[in-house]
Amino acid sequence: MKKFLVPAALAAFMLAFILSACSGAGEEAVSFADTATENFLIALSSRDYESYKRDLSEEMLKAVPEKEFVKFSSYLEETAGEYIKGSKKLSTSGIQKGMDIVVYLADYTKESEKVRVTIVISKKADGDYKISGSWFDSPGIREKEYQ
DSSP, X not given: OGGGXXXXXXXXXXXXXXXXXXXXXXXHHHHHHHHHHHHHHHHHHHTOHHHHGGGBOHHHHHHSOHHHHHHHXXXXXXXXXXXXXXXXXXXXXXXXXXXXXXXXXXXXXXXXXXXEEEEEEEEOTTSOEEEEEEEEEOHHHHHSOOO
């Protein structure tokens, strides 16, 4: 998971650049992302690895084995709190190198501001969508580096 985490400022800059250079994500991908991201966020907060991995790509599964998932979910709880179910709202979406990028703003119990949740969606050869990347950004998350 470490190699997928980018300092928040750099991630925000990269995301702004990516989204400014591309059109909106496809309706089908955003529909998948809405459901998959809700499950993803709830599973992270409840530390339910089986539910968490349900919509992940093979690459993401390799990058986030259960031990790393537990470590990251603890970090997220410590810095932002628990995800408030149903609070995520679509902020923006775009397409970059064949992958849909969907950004949500979500409420967490320890944050007075919204947490920016960026989800990368890829489409497999069989046509199924999968989550292939994620980033979180908030004031609380920026205060403590993930290690």
